[in-house]
Amino acid sequence: MNYFIKRVLMICLLASGMLAVPLSAFAGGGEAEEPVAEEAMPGEALVKDTDVSIYGRFWPRLTWENSDGSSTDITDALSRVGIKATTQITEGLSAVLHGEWDVDIEQNGDFGDARQAYVGIKSEDLGMVAIGKQWDPYFNTVAEVTDIFYHRASPFGYDHQGPFRSTNLVTYSNSFSGLKVNAGMQVDGEVGNDAYYGKDDSASNADNVDAASIGAGFSSGPIYIGASYLRQNQDEKDRERNFFGVGGSLSVIENLYLAVTYQYITDNYDVGPDVNPWTLDVAGAYTMGSLKLLAGFFMHDPDDGDERMGYNVTLIKEVHTALDIFAEWVLFDEEHGDDVNTLSLGFRYDFDVQIF
Numbered sequence: 395m396n397y398f399i400k401r402v403l404m405i406c407l408l409a410s411g412m413l414a415v416p417l418s419a420f421a422g423g424g425e426a427e428e429p430v431a432e433e434a435m436p437g438e439a440l441v442k443d444t445d446v447s448i449y450g451r452f453w454p455r456l457t458w459e460n461s462d463g464s465s466t467d468i469t470d471a472l473s474r475v476g477i478k479a480t481t482q483i484t485e486g487l488s489a490v491l492h493g494e495w496d497v498d499i500e501q502n503g504d505f506g507d508a509r510q511a512y513v514g515i516k517s518e519d520l521g522m523v524a525i526g527k528q529w530d531p532y533f534n535t536v537a538e539v540t541d542i543f544y545h546r547a548s549p550f551g552y553d554h555q556g557p558f559r560s561t562n563l564v565t566y567s568n569s570f571s572g573l574k575v576n577a578g579m580q581v582d583g584e585v586g587n588d589a590y591y592g593k594d595d596s597a598s599n600a601d602n603v604d605a606a607s608i609g610a611g612f613s614s615g616p617i618y619i620g621a622s623y624l625r626q627n628q629d630e631k632d633r634e635r636n637f638f639g640v641g642g643s644l645s646v647i648e649n650l651y652l653a654v655t656y657q658y659i660t661d662n663y664d665v666g667p668d669v670n671p672w673t674l675d676v677a678g679a680y681t682m683g684s685l686k687l688l689a690g691f692f693m694h695d696p697d698d699g700d701e702r703m704g705y706n707v708t709l710i711k712e713v714h715t716a717l718d719i720f721a722e723w724v725l726f727d728e729e730h731g732d733d734v735n736t737l738s739l740g741f742r743y744d745f746d747v748q749i750f
Contacts, residue, residue: 521568535609
């Protein structure tokens with residue numbers, strides 16, 4: 395019993411000693427000469443110089459399709475959530491962070507694959523260098539102008555061959571006097587299209603450059619024209635791919651927009667015959683108040699005798715700046731197959747909120 399009492403007294407003495415310093419500060423005998431509230435808090439400088447925002451786009455659709463009979467299902471036009479951050483380092487230099495992930499509404503609503511995940515350094519005069527998963531410079535130069543449709547395969551012809559976002563990418567971009575320059579190098583990563591489409595073009599040689607691209611676009615008033623070159627080394631398929639693409643857009647009048655993307659590819663195999671696929675996309679948009687009409691024509695020739703072409707029309711009603719209601723019709727016409735019609739009705743909800 396005496397041992398227990400001694401242990402309790404010892405604990406009380408230790409507690410009193412730990413409280414002695416903060417209590418003396420309240421009594422005027424502490425070492426602190428300034429109020430705690432006036433001291434700089436950890437991370438205060440970082441918060442002061444950093445802008446952070448979260449954003450998202452949810453894009454569910456009810457889709458009917460007549461392929462192999464007919465079916466109705468919930469589909470998704472690539473819903474996503476993301477975060478952006480910019481920290482001002484000096485007056486003309488900033489650090490950029492960007493992360494973006496799929497939301498699989500057509501499955502279980504779970505977070506899916508990363509769409510973008512990179513960090514970059516941006517100079518107002520010298521441009522930006524970024525490392526991570528990001529939009530491919532080839533896409534930015536020639537295909538972005540026709541990527542206007544409310545569909546995950548937009549632009550439809552380009553979708554069969556061209557890259558969208560690429561992993562393990564180092565990029566450089568800059569714009570000046572109407573000229574836009576984009577270049578990129580992919581090392582030890584996947585090449586080809588987004589992972590959603592089931593491509594398995596993983597590079598096998600981690601010591602070499604898997605892909606490299608360069609492009610330039612020029613804007614003058616309502617006109618834009620761009621050209622780009624992309625080279626991919628696909629060791630697992632013993633194939634070297636060379637992409638040559640051009641794209642352009644024209645704002646004919648204030649409410650009418652037209653755009654085109656064409657790409658020609660050379661597939662050189664170590665064993666077997668070479669093939670030369672090509673794709674074409676033509677897109678247009680017309681705005682009438684809160685209504686917008688989108689229309690397109692596309693072709694894809696894989697150079698194997700199975701040419702595909704199609705048409706698409708989308709009618710959009712803007713209910714609010716954050717919400718669109720839309721109806722979409724797409725026709726796929728394969729040379730040696732049946733026509734496939736799809737009709738979709740859906741919503742697009744966007745948000746973008748600055749945290750600090």
